[in-house]
Amino acid sequence: MAGHTQAGNPPLIYLNNAATSWPKPPEVLEEVRRCLETPFFEHGRSTAGGATDYPPATRDALAGLLHAEEPYHFIFTGSATDSLNLLIHGFTKKEKNPFHAITTELEYNSVLRPLHTLAGEGHLSLSIVPFHDGYVTLQEIKKAIRPETRLVVMTQGSNVLGSLQNIRPVAEYCRANDIFLIVDGAQTAGQIPINLSELPAGAFVFTGHKALFGLPGIGGFYLNDPDEVMPVRQGGTGTDSHTLTHPQDMPQKFEAGTPNYPGMASLLAGIRHIERQGQDAITNKCRGLASLFIKEITRNPAITIYTPAPDLPVVSFDIRDLDNDEAGYILAKAYNIVTRTGLHCAPLVHDRIDAGKGCVRVSFSHLTTPEECRSAADAVREVAEGACR
Amino acid sequence: MRCGRWPRVRVVKSVQTKVCVDGSLMKEYVLDEPLTPSFLAFLKAFGTVKEYPHMKRPYFSFEQEHFISVKGFAGDSSVEVRYRKEYFDLTADYFHLLLFYFREGEQGIMKMHGIEESIRERMKIRLPGGSGTE
Numbered sequence: 001m002a003g004h005t006q007a008g009n010p011p012l013i014y015l016n017n018a019a020t021s022w023p024k025p026p027e028v029l030e031e032v033r034r035c036l037e038t039p040f041f042e043h044g045r046s047t048a049g050g051a052t053d054y055p056p057a058t059r060d061a062l063a064g065l066l067h068a069e070e071p072y073h074f075i076f077t078g079s080a081t082d083s084l085n086l087l088i089h090g091f092t093k094k095e096k097n098p099f100h101a102i103t104t105e106l107e108y109n110s111v112l113r114p115l116h117t118l119a120g121e122g123h124l125s126l127s128i129v130p131f132h133d134g135y136v137t138l139q140e141i142k143k144a145i146r147p148e149t150r151l152v153v154m155t156q157g158s159n160v161l162g163s164l165q166n167i168r169p170v171a172e173y174c175r176a177n178d179i180f181l182i183v184d185g186a187q188t189a190g191q192i193p194i195n196l197s198e199l200p201a202g203a204f205v206f207t208g209h210k211a212l213f214g215l216p217g218i219g220g221f222y223l224n225d226p227d228e229v230m231p232v233r234q235g236g237t238g239t240d241s242h243t244l245t246h247p248q249d250m251p252q253k254f255e256a257g258t259p260n261y262p263g264m265a266s267l268l269a270g271i272r273h274i275e276r277q278g279q280d281a282i283t284n285k286c287r288g289l290a291s292l293f294i295k296e297i298t299r300n301p302a303i304t305i306y307t308p309a310p311d312l313p314v315v316s317f318d319i320r321d322l323d324n325d326e327a328g329y330i331l332a333k334a335y336n337i338v339t340r341t342g343l344h345c346a347p348l349v350h351d352r353i354d355a356g357k358g359c360v361r362v363s364f365s366h367l368t369t370p371e372e373c374r375s376a377a378d379a380v381r382e383v384a385e386g387a388c389r
Numbered sequence: 390m391r392c393g394r395w396p397r398v399r400v401v402k403s404v405q406t407k408v409c410v411d412g413s414l415m416k417e418y419v420l421d422e423p424l425t426p427s428f429l430a431f432l433k434a435f436g437t438v439k440e441y442p443h444m445k446r447p448y449f450s451f452e453q454e455h456f457i458s459v460k461g462f463a464g465d466s467s468v469e470v471r472y473r474k475e476y477f478d479l480t481a482d483y484f485h486l487l488l489f490y491f492r493e494g495e496q497g498i499m500k501m502h503g504i505e506e507s508i509r510e511r512m513k514i515r516l517p518g519g520s521g522t523e
Contacts, residue, residue, distance in 0.1 A: 389441075
Protein backbone atom coordinates (compact mmCIF):
# COMPACT_ATOMS: atom_id res chain seq x y z
CA MET A 1 0.00 0.00 0.00
CA ALA A 2 1.49 3.29 -1.02
CA GLY A 3 0.94 5.71 1.82
CA HIS A 4 -0.56 9.14 1.54
CA THR A 5 2.05 11.79 0.99
CA GLN A 6 1.58 15.18 2.60
CA ALA A 7 3.67 18.04 1.34
CA GLY A 8 7.29 17.50 2.36
CA ASN A 9 6.62 14.26 4.23
CA PRO A 10 7.77 10.79 3.23
CA PRO A 11 4.91 8.39 2.41
CA LEU A 12 2.96 7.21 5.44
CA ILE A 13 3.90 3.73 6.61
CA TYR A 14 1.30 2.38 9.00
CA LEU A 15 2.62 -0.35 11.28
CA ASN A 16 0.05 -0.37 14.07
CA ASN A 17 -2.22 -3.10 12.78
CA ALA A 18 -2.26 -4.98 16.09
CA ALA A 19 -4.15 -1.98 17.46
CA THR A 20 -6.36 -1.17 14.46
CA SER A 21 -5.79 -2.37 10.93
CA TRP A 22 -5.25 0.21 8.20
CA PRO A 23 -5.81 0.55 5.34
CA LYS A 24 -9.16 -1.18 5.13
CA PRO A 25 -9.80 -3.17 1.94
CA PRO A 26 -11.76 -1.17 -0.66
CA GLU A 27 -14.71 -3.56 -0.40
CA VAL A 28 -15.05 -2.68 3.31
CA LEU A 29 -15.33 1.02 2.51
CA GLU A 30 -17.82 0.22 -0.25
CA GLU A 31 -20.01 -1.96 2.00
CA VAL A 32 -20.13 0.69 4.74
CA ARG A 33 -21.09 3.30 2.16
CA ARG A 34 -23.81 0.98 0.82
CA CYS A 35 -25.05 0.34 4.37
CA LEU A 36 -25.39 4.04 5.05
CA GLU A 37 -26.98 4.86 1.71
CA THR A 38 -30.21 2.97 2.43
CA PRO A 39 -32.40 2.75 5.56
CA PHE A 40 -31.18 -0.02 7.85
CA PHE A 41 -32.96 -3.36 7.58
CA GLU A 42 -34.48 -3.66 11.01
CA HIS A 43 -35.81 -7.07 11.89
CA GLY A 44 -39.58 -7.14 12.43
CA ARG A 45 -40.12 -3.65 11.04
CA SER A 46 -40.98 -2.26 7.65
CA THR A 47 -37.83 -1.55 5.71
CA ALA A 48 -36.53 -0.47 2.36
CA GLY A 49 -36.48 -3.25 -0.20
CA GLY A 50 -33.11 -4.69 -1.01
CA ALA A 51 -31.30 -3.61 2.14
CA THR A 52 -29.07 -6.22 3.72
CA ASP A 53 -30.11 -7.67 7.09
CA TYR A 54 -26.61 -7.26 8.50
CA PRO A 55 -26.84 -8.99 11.92
CA PRO A 56 -27.74 -12.50 10.65
CA ALA A 57 -25.61 -12.10 7.51
CA THR A 58 -22.58 -11.20 9.61
CA ARG A 59 -23.24 -14.00 12.12
CA ASP A 60 -23.35 -16.46 9.22
CA ALA A 61 -20.10 -15.05 7.83
CA LEU A 62 -18.40 -15.32 11.23
CA ALA A 63 -19.62 -18.90 11.61
CA GLY A 64 -18.16 -19.70 8.22
CA LEU A 65 -14.79 -18.07 8.81
CA LEU A 66 -14.33 -19.41 12.34
CA HIS A 67 -16.01 -22.77 11.71
CA ALA A 68 -18.61 -22.38 14.42
CA GLU A 69 -21.69 -24.57 14.56
CA GLU A 70 -24.24 -22.06 15.83
CA PRO A 71 -24.32 -18.66 14.10
CA TYR A 72 -26.79 -17.38 16.70
CA HIS A 73 -24.27 -18.00 19.44
CA PHE A 74 -22.25 -15.11 18.05
CA ILE A 75 -23.03 -12.03 20.11
CA PHE A 76 -22.17 -8.56 18.87
CA THR A 77 -20.67 -5.99 21.20
CA GLY A 78 -18.74 -2.78 20.80
CA SER A 79 -15.27 -4.34 21.09
CA ALA A 80 -13.23 -7.19 22.52
CA THR A 81 -13.01 -5.17 25.75
CA ASP A 82 -16.79 -4.92 25.87
CA SER A 83 -17.06 -8.67 25.22
CA LEU A 84 -14.57 -9.60 27.94
CA ASN A 85 -16.34 -7.39 30.46
CA LEU A 86 -19.70 -8.86 29.55
CA LEU A 87 -18.41 -12.43 29.82
CA ILE A 88 -16.32 -12.03 32.97
CA HIS A 89 -18.96 -10.07 34.86
CA GLY A 90 -21.77 -12.24 33.45
CA PHE A 91 -20.06 -15.45 34.49
CA THR A 92 -19.36 -14.04 37.97
CA LYS A 93 -22.98 -12.98 38.31
CA LYS A 94 -24.12 -16.51 37.47
CA GLU A 95 -21.74 -18.08 39.99
CA LYS A 96 -23.25 -16.20 42.96
CA ASN A 97 -20.62 -17.50 45.42
CA PRO A 98 -16.97 -16.36 45.40
CA PHE A 99 -14.71 -18.56 43.29
CA HIS A 100 -11.14 -18.83 42.06
CA ALA A 101 -10.10 -17.53 38.62
CA ILE A 102 -6.89 -17.94 36.65
CA THR A 103 -5.40 -15.68 34.04
CA THR A 104 -1.91 -15.13 32.62
CA GLU A 105 0.83 -12.54 32.51
CA LEU A 106 0.26 -12.16 28.78
CA GLU A 107 -3.12 -10.55 29.15
CA TYR A 108 -4.38 -7.20 28.06
CA ASN A 109 -5.94 -4.83 30.58
CA SER A 110 -9.41 -5.70 29.31
CA VAL A 111 -8.89 -9.09 30.96
CA LEU A 112 -6.76 -8.00 33.92
CA ARG A 113 -8.81 -5.02 35.02
CA PRO A 114 -12.26 -6.68 35.16
CA LEU A 115 -10.74 -9.62 37.06
CA HIS A 116 -8.81 -7.29 39.38
CA THR A 117 -11.97 -5.26 39.99
CA LEU A 118 -14.02 -8.35 40.84
CA ALA A 119 -11.24 -9.64 43.09
CA GLY A 120 -11.19 -6.31 44.91
CA GLU A 121 -14.92 -6.57 45.45
CA GLY A 122 -14.55 -10.05 46.94
CA HIS A 123 -16.32 -11.91 44.13
CA LEU A 124 -13.27 -13.98 43.20
CA SER A 125 -9.67 -14.73 44.08
CA LEU A 126 -7.20 -14.47 41.23
CA SER A 127 -4.05 -16.34 40.22
CA ILE A 128 -1.87 -15.01 37.41
CA VAL A 129 0.31 -17.66 35.81
CA PRO A 130 3.66 -16.77 34.23
CA PHE A 131 4.79 -17.20 30.65
CA HIS A 132 8.09 -18.71 29.57
CA ASP A 133 9.65 -17.61 26.29
CA GLY A 134 6.33 -16.01 25.43
CA TYR A 135 4.18 -19.07 26.08
CA VAL A 136 1.84 -20.19 28.87
CA THR A 137 1.68 -23.94 29.26
CA LEU A 138 -1.10 -26.16 30.49
CA GLN A 139 1.30 -27.32 33.20
CA GLU A 140 1.55 -23.77 34.59
CA ILE A 141 -2.21 -23.46 34.57
CA LYS A 142 -2.60 -26.82 36.32
CA LYS A 143 -0.23 -25.64 39.05
CA ALA A 144 -2.61 -22.77 39.81
CA ILE A 145 -5.78 -24.89 39.85
CA ARG A 146 -7.67 -25.12 43.15
CA PRO A 147 -10.82 -27.05 44.01
CA GLU A 148 -12.80 -23.80 43.75
CA THR A 149 -11.35 -22.77 40.35
CA ARG A 150 -14.24 -21.98 38.04
CA LEU A 151 -12.83 -19.60 35.45
CA VAL A 152 -9.77 -19.33 33.21
CA VAL A 153 -9.31 -16.31 30.94
CA MET A 154 -6.40 -16.29 28.53
CA THR A 155 -5.32 -14.78 25.28
CA GLN A 156 -4.76 -16.84 22.17
CA GLY A 157 -2.10 -14.44 20.91
CA SER A 158 0.04 -11.93 22.77
CA ASN A 159 -0.28 -8.39 21.49
CA VAL A 160 3.30 -7.64 22.63
CA LEU A 161 5.23 -10.84 22.00
CA GLY A 162 3.26 -12.16 19.04
CA SER A 163 3.28 -15.61 20.59
CA LEU A 164 0.42 -17.94 19.69
CA GLN A 165 -0.75 -19.97 22.66
CA ASN A 166 -1.58 -23.63 22.42
CA ILE A 167 -5.16 -23.15 23.56
CA ARG A 168 -6.66 -26.51 22.70
CA PRO A 169 -5.13 -28.58 25.56
CA VAL A 170 -6.14 -25.84 27.99
CA ALA A 171 -9.67 -25.87 26.60
CA GLU A 172 -9.88 -29.66 26.84
CA TYR A 173 -8.61 -29.60 30.41
CA CYS A 174 -11.08 -26.89 31.39
CA ARG A 175 -13.98 -28.69 29.72
CA ALA A 176 -13.08 -31.92 31.54
CA ASN A 177 -12.90 -30.12 34.88
CA ASP A 178 -16.02 -27.96 34.59
CA ILE A 179 -14.03 -24.76 34.34
CA PHE A 180 -15.30 -21.97 32.09
CA LEU A 181 -12.59 -20.88 29.64
CA ILE A 182 -12.74 -17.50 27.93
CA VAL A 183 -10.30 -17.19 25.03
CA ASP A 184 -9.30 -13.67 24.01
CA GLY A 185 -8.95 -13.86 20.25
CA ALA A 186 -8.50 -10.13 19.66
CA GLN A 187 -5.13 -10.70 17.99
CA THR A 188 -5.99 -13.94 16.21
CA ALA A 189 -9.45 -13.69 14.63
CA GLY A 190 -8.81 -13.03 10.96
CA GLN A 191 -5.07 -13.42 11.45
CA ILE A 192 -4.81 -17.20 11.68
CA PRO A 193 -7.10 -20.12 10.79
CA ILE A 194 -9.47 -20.77 13.69
CA ASN A 195 -11.83 -23.71 14.04
CA LEU A 196 -14.23 -23.16 16.92
CA SER A 197 -15.96 -26.48 16.33
CA GLU A 198 -12.71 -28.15 17.41
CA LEU A 199 -11.94 -25.77 20.28
CA PRO A 200 -13.95 -26.73 23.38
CA ALA A 201 -13.70 -23.29 24.98
CA GLY A 202 -16.59 -21.74 26.86
CA ALA A 203 -16.32 -18.49 24.92
CA PHE A 204 -14.18 -17.00 22.18
CA VAL A 205 -13.79 -13.22 21.96
CA PHE A 206 -13.04 -11.29 18.79
CA THR A 207 -12.86 -7.70 17.67
CA GLY A 208 -13.76 -6.36 14.28
CA HIS A 209 -11.27 -3.56 13.81
CA LYS A 210 -8.00 -5.51 13.75
CA ALA A 211 -7.33 -8.47 11.44
CA LEU A 212 -11.02 -8.77 10.47
CA PHE A 213 -10.68 -5.36 8.77
CA GLY A 214 -13.89 -3.87 10.17
CA LEU A 215 -14.51 -0.51 11.77
CA PRO A 216 -13.68 0.30 15.39
CA GLY A 217 -16.84 -0.15 17.45
CA ILE A 218 -17.77 -3.67 16.37
CA GLY A 219 -16.67 -6.78 18.25
CA GLY A 220 -18.24 -9.78 19.85
CA PHE A 221 -17.91 -13.28 21.18
CA TYR A 222 -18.99 -16.83 20.51
CA LEU A 223 -20.60 -18.56 23.46
CA ASN A 224 -20.85 -22.32 23.38
CA ASP A 225 -23.41 -22.69 26.17
CA PRO A 226 -25.61 -19.63 26.76
CA ASP A 227 -26.49 -20.87 30.25
CA GLU A 228 -22.89 -20.41 31.44
CA VAL A 229 -23.17 -16.62 31.53
CA MET A 230 -25.85 -14.26 32.77
CA PRO A 231 -26.61 -11.13 30.79
CA VAL A 232 -25.53 -7.90 32.43
CA ARG A 233 -27.57 -5.57 30.25
CA GLN A 234 -31.21 -5.52 29.27
CA GLY A 235 -33.22 -3.43 26.84
CA GLY A 236 -35.11 -3.34 23.59
CA THR A 237 -34.67 -6.34 21.33
CA GLY A 238 -37.55 -5.94 18.89
CA THR A 239 -38.94 -9.25 20.22
CA ASP A 240 -41.27 -10.15 23.12
CA SER A 241 -41.81 -6.45 23.61
CA HIS A 242 -44.97 -6.95 25.68
CA THR A 243 -43.02 -8.39 28.62
CA LEU A 244 -40.69 -6.54 30.99
CA THR A 245 -38.54 -9.64 31.28
CA HIS A 246 -35.58 -9.63 28.92
CA PRO A 247 -35.72 -12.50 26.36
CA GLN A 248 -33.48 -15.49 27.06
CA ASP A 249 -33.26 -16.66 23.44
CA MET A 250 -30.00 -16.31 21.57
CA PRO A 251 -28.76 -13.87 20.49
CA GLN A 252 -31.23 -11.48 22.17
CA LYS A 253 -30.20 -12.73 25.61
CA PHE A 254 -26.97 -10.73 25.33
CA GLU A 255 -27.89 -8.08 22.78
CA ALA A 256 -30.07 -5.07 23.47
CA GLY A 257 -30.47 -1.76 21.71
CA THR A 258 -29.93 -0.71 18.13
CA PRO A 259 -27.26 -2.81 16.43
CA ASN A 260 -24.14 -1.21 15.00
CA TYR A 261 -25.21 -1.72 11.38
CA PRO A 262 -22.27 0.08 9.73
CA GLY A 263 -19.87 -1.82 11.97
CA MET A 264 -21.47 -5.13 11.00
CA ALA A 265 -21.38 -4.14 7.34
CA SER A 266 -17.65 -3.49 7.64
CA LEU A 267 -17.11 -6.77 9.46
CA LEU A 268 -19.10 -8.70 6.87
CA ALA A 269 -17.05 -7.17 4.05
CA GLY A 270 -13.82 -7.73 5.98
CA ILE A 271 -14.63 -11.43 6.38
CA ARG A 272 -15.47 -11.74 2.69
CA HIS A 273 -12.15 -10.07 1.89
CA ILE A 274 -10.29 -12.60 4.05
CA GLU A 275 -12.12 -15.48 2.41
CA ARG A 276 -11.26 -14.16 -1.04
CA GLN A 277 -7.60 -13.75 -0.13
CA GLY A 278 -7.49 -17.04 1.78
CA GLN A 279 -6.84 -17.20 5.51
CA ASP A 280 -3.73 -19.32 5.09
CA ALA A 281 -2.30 -16.94 2.50
CA ILE A 282 -2.88 -13.97 4.84
CA THR A 283 -1.30 -15.78 7.77
CA ASN A 284 1.75 -16.74 5.76
CA LYS A 285 2.21 -13.34 4.16
CA CYS A 286 2.05 -11.58 7.53
CA ARG A 287 4.55 -13.98 9.08
CA GLY A 288 6.83 -13.35 6.13
CA LEU A 289 6.63 -9.59 6.69
CA ALA A 290 7.51 -9.96 10.37
CA SER A 291 10.44 -12.23 9.48
CA LEU A 292 11.66 -9.78 6.86
CA PHE A 293 11.54 -6.87 9.31
CA ILE A 294 13.35 -8.85 12.01
CA LYS A 295 16.00 -9.98 9.56
CA GLU A 296 16.62 -6.38 8.53
CA ILE A 297 17.16 -5.07 12.07
CA THR A 298 18.48 -8.10 13.86
CA ARG A 299 22.20 -7.56 13.43
CA ASN A 300 22.26 -4.09 14.95
CA PRO A 301 23.56 -4.39 18.53
CA ALA A 302 21.78 -1.16 19.51
CA ILE A 303 18.40 -2.80 18.89
CA THR A 304 16.95 -5.28 21.36
CA ILE A 305 14.27 -7.46 19.82
CA TYR A 306 11.82 -9.06 22.24
CA THR A 307 10.15 -11.16 19.56
CA PRO A 308 12.88 -12.98 17.62
CA ALA A 309 10.45 -15.45 16.02
CA PRO A 310 6.85 -14.30 16.53
CA ASP A 311 3.91 -16.44 15.45
CA LEU A 312 1.84 -13.32 14.80
CA PRO A 313 2.97 -10.28 12.77
CA VAL A 314 4.06 -8.33 15.85
CA VAL A 315 7.65 -7.18 16.45
CA SER A 316 8.56 -5.48 19.73
CA PHE A 317 11.93 -3.85 20.25
CA ASP A 318 13.89 -1.14 22.00
CA ILE A 319 16.70 1.12 20.85
CA ARG A 320 19.64 1.65 23.15
CA ASP A 321 19.93 5.17 24.63
CA LEU A 322 16.41 6.13 23.59
CA ASP A 323 13.16 5.79 25.51
CA ASN A 324 10.60 3.83 23.52
CA ASP A 325 8.47 6.93 23.50
CA GLU A 326 11.30 8.94 21.93
CA ALA A 327 11.95 6.27 19.31
CA GLY A 328 8.27 6.26 18.37
CA TYR A 329 8.25 10.05 18.22
CA ILE A 330 11.26 10.18 15.90
CA LEU A 331 9.89 7.44 13.65
CA ALA A 332 6.57 9.29 13.41
CA LYS A 333 7.86 12.81 12.92
CA ALA A 334 11.00 12.23 10.87
CA TYR A 335 9.95 9.17 8.86
CA ASN A 336 6.11 9.25 8.92
CA ILE A 337 6.03 5.73 10.33
CA VAL A 338 3.20 4.87 12.70
CA THR A 339 4.21 2.49 15.51
CA ARG A 340 2.81 1.90 18.99
CA THR A 341 5.01 2.60 21.99
CA GLY A 342 4.62 2.13 25.73
CA LEU A 343 2.98 -0.72 27.60
CA HIS A 344 0.42 -1.71 24.95
CA CYS A 345 -2.09 -2.06 27.81
CA ALA A 346 -0.36 -5.32 28.76
CA PRO A 347 1.59 -4.22 31.85
CA LEU A 348 2.53 -7.66 33.17
CA VAL A 349 4.26 -8.63 29.92
CA HIS A 350 6.37 -5.51 30.13
CA ASP A 351 7.19 -6.13 33.79
CA ARG A 352 8.83 -9.32 32.55
CA ILE A 353 10.56 -8.20 29.36
CA ASP A 354 11.65 -4.61 29.97
CA ALA A 355 11.16 -3.92 33.69
CA GLY A 356 7.88 -2.18 32.96
CA LYS A 357 9.39 0.59 30.84
CA GLY A 358 7.59 -0.34 27.65
CA CYS A 359 8.93 -0.77 24.12
CA VAL A 360 8.28 0.03 20.48
CA ARG A 361 5.93 -2.30 18.62
CA VAL A 362 5.40 -2.61 14.90
CA SER A 363 2.64 -4.82 13.54
CA PHE A 364 1.76 -5.72 9.99
CA SER A 365 -1.31 -6.62 7.99
CA HIS A 366 -1.33 -8.48 4.71
CA LEU A 367 -1.87 -5.11 3.04
CA THR A 368 1.54 -3.96 4.27
CA THR A 369 4.06 -4.22 1.44
CA PRO A 370 7.57 -5.71 1.69
CA GLU A 371 8.88 -2.32 0.53
CA GLU A 372 7.19 -0.60 3.48
CA CYS A 373 8.66 -3.26 5.73
CA ARG A 374 12.19 -2.64 4.41
CA SER A 375 11.81 1.14 4.58
CA ALA A 376 10.66 0.90 8.18
CA ALA A 377 13.57 -1.39 9.07
CA ASP A 378 15.97 1.07 7.41
CA ALA A 379 14.47 3.87 9.48
CA VAL A 380 14.76 1.91 12.73
CA ARG A 381 18.42 1.12 11.98
CA GLU A 382 19.09 4.77 11.14
CA VAL A 383 17.49 5.96 14.40
CA ALA A 384 19.51 3.38 16.35
CA GLU A 385 22.72 4.52 14.69
CA GLY A 386 21.87 8.19 15.35
CA ALA A 387 21.12 7.46 18.99
CA CYS A 388 24.41 5.70 19.59
CA ARG A 389 26.82 8.08 17.83
CA MET B 390 24.63 31.44 27.76
CA ARG B 391 24.76 34.75 25.99
CA CYS B 392 23.18 37.72 27.68
CA GLY B 393 20.77 39.91 25.83
CA ARG B 394 17.32 39.78 24.32
CA TRP B 395 16.07 37.19 21.88
CA PRO B 396 12.89 37.29 19.84
CA ARG B 397 9.92 36.07 21.77
CA VAL B 398 8.61 32.66 20.66
CA ARG B 399 4.89 32.15 20.95
CA VAL B 400 2.64 29.13 20.95
CA VAL B 401 0.22 29.46 18.07
CA LYS B 402 -1.63 26.16 18.49
CA SER B 403 -1.88 23.38 21.05
CA VAL B 404 -3.45 19.93 20.88
CA GLN B 405 -3.92 17.82 24.00
CA THR B 406 -3.95 14.06 24.11
CA LYS B 407 -3.68 11.76 27.08
CA VAL B 408 -0.78 9.38 27.35
CA CYS B 409 -1.54 5.69 27.89
CA VAL B 410 1.46 4.58 29.90
CA ASP B 411 1.51 6.71 33.03
CA GLY B 412 -1.48 8.97 32.58
CA SER B 413 0.74 12.03 32.11
CA LEU B 414 -0.70 14.79 29.98
CA MET B 415 0.86 15.48 26.61
CA LYS B 416 0.43 18.60 24.56
CA GLU B 417 1.80 19.23 21.14
CA TYR B 418 2.56 22.89 20.58
CA VAL B 419 3.04 24.62 17.28
CA LEU B 420 5.30 27.66 17.70
CA ASP B 421 5.58 30.74 15.54
CA GLU B 422 9.37 30.35 15.34
CA PRO B 423 11.57 27.29 14.99
CA LEU B 424 13.46 26.20 18.10
CA THR B 425 17.07 27.34 17.99
CA PRO B 426 20.27 25.97 19.57
CA SER B 427 20.21 29.01 21.88
CA PHE B 428 16.83 27.93 23.26
CA LEU B 429 18.22 24.44 23.96
CA ALA B 430 21.16 26.11 25.74
CA PHE B 431 18.63 28.12 27.78
CA LEU B 432 16.80 24.91 28.73
CA LYS B 433 20.02 23.42 30.13
CA ALA B 434 19.75 25.86 33.04
CA PHE B 435 16.64 24.02 34.25
CA GLY B 436 17.12 20.33 33.50
CA THR B 437 18.73 17.72 31.28
CA VAL B 438 18.91 18.31 27.57
CA LYS B 439 19.83 15.34 25.37
CA GLU B 440 20.75 16.11 21.79
CA TYR B 441 21.05 13.67 18.90
CA PRO B 442 22.46 15.72 16.04
CA HIS B 443 23.17 12.67 13.86
CA MET B 444 19.55 11.67 13.41
CA LYS B 445 17.79 12.25 10.08
CA ARG B 446 16.42 15.33 11.84
CA PRO B 447 18.38 16.64 14.87
CA TYR B 448 16.33 15.33 17.76
CA PHE B 449 16.45 16.70 21.29
CA SER B 450 14.73 16.01 24.57
CA PHE B 451 14.50 18.04 27.75
CA GLU B 452 13.62 16.62 31.14
CA GLN B 453 12.95 18.64 34.25
CA GLU B 454 11.93 16.16 36.90
CA HIS B 455 8.42 16.64 38.27
CA PHE B 456 7.87 19.62 35.94
CA ILE B 457 7.83 18.89 32.24
CA SER B 458 9.56 16.91 29.53
CA VAL B 459 9.91 18.17 25.99
CA LYS B 460 10.61 16.35 22.74
CA GLY B 461 11.29 17.93 19.40
CA PHE B 462 13.70 18.60 16.59
CA ALA B 463 16.13 21.50 16.57
CA GLY B 464 15.04 23.93 13.90
CA ASP B 465 11.45 22.68 14.00
CA SER B 466 8.50 24.75 15.13
CA SER B 467 6.53 22.04 16.86
CA VAL B 468 7.27 20.29 20.16
CA GLU B 469 5.65 17.72 22.37
CA VAL B 470 5.46 18.65 26.05
CA ARG B 471 4.45 16.26 28.82
CA TYR B 472 3.20 17.20 32.25
CA ARG B 473 3.01 15.03 35.33
CA LYS B 474 -0.68 14.68 36.04
CA GLU B 475 -0.35 15.26 39.78
CA TYR B 476 1.37 18.62 39.30
CA PHE B 477 -0.29 19.75 36.09
CA ASP B 478 -2.13 22.60 37.77
CA LEU B 479 1.23 23.96 38.95
CA THR B 480 3.18 23.39 35.76
CA ALA B 481 0.57 24.01 33.06
CA ASP B 482 2.11 27.39 32.16
CA TYR B 483 5.72 26.37 32.69
CA PHE B 484 6.65 25.81 29.05
CA HIS B 485 5.01 29.08 28.05
CA LEU B 486 7.05 30.84 30.75
CA LEU B 487 10.24 29.27 29.42
CA LEU B 488 9.43 30.62 25.98
CA PHE B 489 8.60 34.02 27.44
CA TYR B 490 11.70 34.43 29.61
CA PHE B 491 14.04 32.96 27.00
CA ARG B 492 14.10 36.36 25.31
CA GLU B 493 15.55 37.92 28.47
CA GLY B 494 18.71 35.82 28.46
CA GLU B 495 20.47 35.61 31.87
CA GLN B 496 17.80 37.77 33.47
CA GLY B 497 15.24 35.31 32.21
CA ILE B 498 17.13 32.39 33.73
CA MET B 499 17.12 34.11 37.12
CA LYS B 500 13.42 34.87 36.90
CA MET B 501 12.64 31.31 35.85
CA HIS B 502 14.65 29.93 38.77
CA GLY B 503 12.50 32.05 41.07
CA ILE B 504 9.32 30.68 39.48
CA GLU B 505 10.72 27.15 39.65
CA GLU B 506 11.47 27.52 43.37
CA SER B 507 8.00 28.81 44.05
CA ILE B 508 6.44 25.84 42.24
CA ARG B 509 8.73 23.41 44.09
CA GLU B 510 7.55 24.81 47.42
CA ARG B 511 3.95 24.17 46.44
CA MET B 512 4.85 20.67 45.23
CA LYS B 513 6.41 19.89 48.62
CA ILE B 514 3.17 20.75 50.42
CA ARG B 515 1.52 17.87 48.57
CA LEU B 516 4.16 15.28 49.39
CA PRO B 517 3.54 12.91 52.33
CA GLY B 518 4.59 14.78 55.46
CA GLY B 519 4.23 18.12 53.68
CA SER B 520 3.19 21.14 55.73
CA GLY B 521 -0.38 21.25 54.57
CA THR B 522 -2.85 20.48 51.87
CA GLU B 523 -4.22 22.53 49.07
